[in-house]
Amino acid sequence: MSAELFLFWLMGAVTVASAVMVISAKNPVHSVLFLILCFFNAAGLFVLIGAEFLAMVLVVVYVGAVAVLFMFVVMMLDINFVRLREGFIEYLPVGALVGLVLLAELVLVAGTWAMREPTTPAAPALAEAVDNTRALGRLLYTEHFLVFQIAGLVLLVAIVGAIALTLRERVGVKRQDVARQVHRRPSETLVLERVEPGKGV
Amino acid sequence: MGELFTSTIWPLTVLVFQILAIVVPLLLAVAYLTYAERKVIAAMQLRQGPMVVGPYGLLQPLADGLKLFVKETVIPTGANKVVFVLAPMVTFILALIGWAVIPFGDGIVLADINVGVLYLFAVSSLGVYGIIMAGWASNSRYAFLGALRSSAQMVSYEIAIGLIIISVLISAGSLNLSAIVRAQAEQGWYVFWHFPMFMIFLVSILAETNRHPFDLPEDESSLVTGYNVEYSSMTFALFFLGEYANMILMSAIASVLFLGGWLPPFDVWPFTWIPGPLWLILKICLVLFVFIWARATLPRYRYDQLMRLGWKVLLPLSLAWVVLTAGVVLAFDLAPSAAG
Numbered sequence: 001m002s003a004e005l006f007l008f009w010l011m012g013a014v015t016v017a018s019a020v021m022v023i024s025a026k027n028p029v030h031s032v033l034f035l036i037l038c039f040f041n042a043a044g045l046f047v048l049i050g051a052e053f054l055a056m057v058l059v060v061v062y063v064g065a066v067a068v069l070f071m072f073v074v075m076m077l078d079i080n081f082v083r084l085r086e087g088f089i090e091y092l093p094v095g096a097l098v099g100l101v102l103l104a105e106l107v108l109v110a111g112t113w114a115m116r117e118p119t120t121p122a123a124p125a126l127a128e129a130v131d132n133t134r135a136l137g138r139l140l141y142t143e144h145f146l147v148f149q150i151a152g153l154v155l156l157v158a159i160v161g162a163i164a165l166t167l168r169e170r171v172g173v174k175r176q177d178v179a180r181q182v183h184r185r186p187s188e189t190l191v192l193e194r195v196e197p198g199k200g201v
Numbered sequence: 202m203g204e205l206f207t208s209t210i211w212p213l214t215v216l217v218f219q220i221l222a223i224v225v226p227l228l229l230a231v232a233y234l235t236y237a238e239r240k241v242i243a244a245m246q247l248r249q250g251p252m253v254v255g256p257y258g259l260l261q262p263l264a265d266g267l268k269l270f271v272k273e274t275v276i277p278t279g280a281n282k283v284v285f286v287l288a289p290m291v292t293f294i295l296a297l298i299g300w301a302v303i304p305f306g307d308g309i310v311l312a313d314i315n316v317g318v319l320y321l322f323a324v325s326s327l328g329v330y331g332i333i334m335a336g337w338a339s340n341s342r343y344a345f346l347g348a349l350r351s352s353a354q355m356v357s358y359e360i361a362i363g364l365i366i367i368s369v370l371i372s373a374g375s376l377n378l379s380a381i382v383r384a385q386a387e388q389g390w391y392v393f394w395h396f397p398m399f400m401i402f403l404v405s406i407l408a409e410t411n412r413h414p415f416d417l418p419e420d421e422s423s424l425v426t427g428y429n430v431e432y433s434s435m436t437f438a439l440f441f442l443g444e445y446a447n448m449i450l451m452s453a454i455a456s457v458l459f460l461g462g463w464l465p466p467f468d469v470w471p472f473t474w475i476p477g478p479l480w481l482i483l484k485i486c487l488v489l490f491v492f493i494w495a496r497a498t499l500p501r502y503r504y505d506q507l508m509r510l511g512w513k514v515l516l517p518l519s520l521a522w523v524v525l526t527a528g529v530v531l532a533f534d535l536a537p538s539a540a541g
Contacts, residue, residue, distance in 0.1 A: 027281075029284070029337060033284070033334075036330070052314060052315060052316045053315075053316055053319070053376075056316045056319035056323050057319070059323040060319065060322055060323045063323075063326075063327060064323060064326030064327060064329075065326070065356065068329055068330075068333070068352055068356055071330075071333055071352075072333075072349075072352065075333075075345075132315075133315065133316060133376055178509075
C-alpha cells in the first residue's frame with residue numbers, strides 16, 4: 001500500500017468517525033471539537049488531491065474563524081441534558097421521516113451521478129505549470145468574476161444584517177470619545193484661582 | 202526490503218532528523234528566551250536579573266524547567282479531564298508545527314510548500330484553541346474569562362494580520378515564503394516599502410501572542426493569570442513553552458515577510474560572508490527584543506481600548522494599505538511576473 005493511499009484511508013476514516021461523533025457526542029463542546037477534527041481531516045484530504053489552497057482556506061476560515069464562534073456560543077449555553085432528551089419517542093417518527101427523505105435524496109443524487117457516463121473530459125490540463133492558487137485566482141477574477149462579486153455582496157449584506165439585528169442603543173452608558181478627549185484644552189476645563197490663606201475658595 | 206528501505210524508511214529517517222534539527226534548537230531558544238527576557242528587563246530596570254544558578258545565572262532556565270518537571274500535575278475535580286490535558290498539548294504542538302515552512306536560507310526549509318504564508322496564517326489562527334479549551338475545561342470562572350478575552354482578542358487582530366499579509370503578497374506575487382524572500386532580494390526589503398504595515402504587524406503580533414501591553418488574557422491583577430490558572434507542573438510548562446515558541450515563530454514571520462529573511466542587509470563583502478540562517482536568527486532576535494522592550498515599557502491596555510485599536514484603527518489602516526498597494530502595483534505595472 002502506498003503512503004498516499006494509506007493516508008487517504010486514515011484521514012477518510014477519521015473524517016467519517018469524527019463526523020459521527022459530532023452528532024453523537026453528549027457534550028456539545030465535544031461535538032464542536034470533533035467538528036474541528038473533521039475539518040482538519042477534510043483539509044488533509046484536499047492536500048492529498050493537490051488542492052493545497054482549498055485546504056488552507058478551509059482551515060483558516062472554518063477552523064480558525066467559524067468554529068471559534070461556534071465554540072463561543074456552545075460554551076456559553078447552559079444546556080439541561082435531561083430536558084433535551086425529553087420527548088425523544090414523541091418526536092422520533094417526525095425525525096425518522098425527515099431522515100428518510102434526506103437519505104432518499106442523497107441516494108438518488110449519488111445514484112445518477114455514479115451511473116452517468118463521463119460527458120465532459122476531466123479538468124483540462126493547464127498549459128503551463130501553474131500552482132492552484134494562481135489557477136483559482138485567474139478563474140475567479142476572469143470567468144466567474146460576476147458570481148464572485150455577487151457572493152461578496154451577499155456576504156456584505158449578511159454582515160450588515162447581523163449588525164442591524166444585534167445593535168441596540170443603550171441609555172446611561174458612558175463611552176470614551178477619543179476625539180473629544182484629544183480636543184480638550186486646558187483653558188476649557190481648568191480655572192486657576194488665587195486662594196487667600198485661611199479663606200477657602 | 203531494499204526497495205522499502207530506499208523508498209520509505211530512509212526518507213522518513215531523514216525527515217525525523219530534519220524535524221529534530223529544528224525542534225531541539227527551538228526548545229533551547231525558548232528556554233533562553235525566558236532568560237533573555239528576565240535579563241533585558243532587569244537591565245532596563247537597573248537590576249541584575251537571575252545571577253544565582255550558574256555563571257551569570259545562565260543555568261536558570263534549566264533549573265526552572267527541572268522545577269516544573271518534578272512538581273505534581275494537579276487536575277481539578279470539576280475539570281473536563283480529556284480536554285484539560287489536550288489543551289496545553291494543542292498550544293505547544295501548534296507553536297512547533299509552524300516552523301515547518303520557515304525558510305532558514307535559500308533552499309534550507311523543511312517543507313517548501315506553495316501556500317506557506319497561508320499555512321502560517323492557519324497555524325496562528327488555530328492558536329486560540331489551546332487557550333479556549335483550557336479556559337473551558339478548567340471549570341473555573343477566572344480561566345473562562347481569560348479564555349473569552351483571549352479568543353476575542355486573537356480573532357480581532359488576526360484580521361489585521363491577514364490584510365497586512367495580503368499587501369506583502371501583492372508585492373511579492375507568491376504565497377511561497379522562499380519566493381517572498383527572493384522577491385525582497387530584487388525589490389528591497391518590504392520594511393521600507395510597507396513600513397506602516399510593519400509597525401501594525403508588530404502591534405498585531407503582540408496582541409496575537411497575548412504579550413504586553415495586550416496580555417489581558419493573563420491579566421494577573423484582575424484574572425489571577427487567566428486561562429492557565431488551574432494548570433500546574435508540566436501542563437503549565439507546555440503553555441509557557443508554547444507562548445514563547447509562538448513569540449519566536451511570530452518574530453520569524455515578521456523577519457521573513459518584512460526584514461528579508463535570510464538576506465544580508467547589504468550585498469557586499471563583510472555582510473555576505475555571514476551565512477543566511479545566522480542573518481535570520483539575528484533578525485528574529487531583533488524582533489524578540491522589541492517584544493521584551495514593549496513589556497518593560499508599556500502599561501497594559503484596557504480591554505475596550507484594545508478592541509477599538511484592533512477594529513477601528515488597525516483594520517481600516519491595513520485595508521486602506523491593501524487598496525493602495527494594489528493600486529500602485531496596477532498603475533505602474535509593477536506586478537511581479539514570477540510564475541509559480
